[in-house]
Amino acid sequence: MKPESQPTTTTPNVEPSARELLARNLVRLRAERRFSQEELAYEAGLHRTFVAHVERRMRNISLDNIEKLALALDVPIASLLEPS
Amino acid sequence: MKPESQPTTTTPNVEPSARELLARNLVRLRAERRFSQEELAYEAGLHRTFVAHVERRMRNISLDNIEKLALALDVPIASLLEPS
DNA sequence: TTGTGACTTCTAGTCCGTT
DNA sequence: AAACGGACTAGAAGTCACA
Numbered sequence: 001m002k003p004e005s006q007p008t009t010t011t012p013n014v015e016p017s018a019r020e021l022l023a024r025n026l027v028r029l030r031a032e033r034r035f036s037q038e039e040l041a042y043e044a045g046l047h048r049t050f051v052a053h054v055e056r057r058m059r060n061i062s063l064d065n066i067e068k069l070a071l072a073l074d075v076p077i078a079s080l081l082e083p084s
Numbered sequence: 085m086k087p088e089s090q091p092t093t094t095t096p097n098v099e100p101s102a103r104e105l106l107a108r109n110l111v112r113l114r115a116e117r118r119f120s121q122e123e124l125a126y127e128a129g130l131h132r133t134f135v136a137h138v139e140r141r142m143r144n145i146s147l148d149n150i151e152k153l154a155l156a157l158d159v160p161i162a163s164l165l166e167p168s
Numbered sequence: 169t170t171g172t173g174a175c176t177t178c179t180a181g182t183c184c185g186t187t
Numbered sequence: 188a189a190a191c192g193g194a195c196t197a198g199a200a201g202t203c204a205c206a
Contacts, residue, residue: 018151018161064144067102077102078165
């Protein structure tokens with residue numbers, strides 16, 4: 001059948017981009033907590049549209065603001081950048 | 085009872101600040117690889133003085149540049165923000 | 169409720185140095 | 188090799204109107 005070329009046996013190590021990782025974790029964790037973007041933004045002390053931009057990978061967020069999001073979601077900072 | 089007199093000074097502290105974590109990991113990994121600040125900066129495509137500032141927690145680095153440093157040091161992005 | 173483009177303000181990041 | 192400073196430019200922060 002051969003559906004498509006698979007990433008064969010040993011190729012784990014191409015990590016998605018940092019923005020991608022952050023975006024996915026943000027969306028996932030926010031959903032788990034049943035927060036709207038607005039609620040998360042409020043908890044983090046950020047603007048709603050800024051969070052939306054980050055979740056869409058349109059913005060290059062800084063470390064201080066990543067930290068605010070981690071605190072708002074009550075997770076370690078590093079976990080926001082781990083592959084899910 | 086007198087619990088103990090802790091240095092109540094600063095950090096709200098479940099975890100060191102994000103800048104602190106990044107700085108420590110940067111210094112440690114750079115030392116392990118025997119890189120100078122200039123060499124690391126060059127590998128990451130950043131400026132020497134900027135890396136120095138980040139290692140001293142004086143600058144709020146952006147995610148894209150954290151990613152560049154992770155690539156230069158050949159570690160996962162998240163590992164730069166993990167407690168050592 | 170969320171996505172997006174555009175805009176202004178302010179700082180991240182560079183580049184020239186000296187200590 | 189690293190800390191530190193000044194002056195500059197690129198780009199993140201923050202906000203808005205509207206889809």
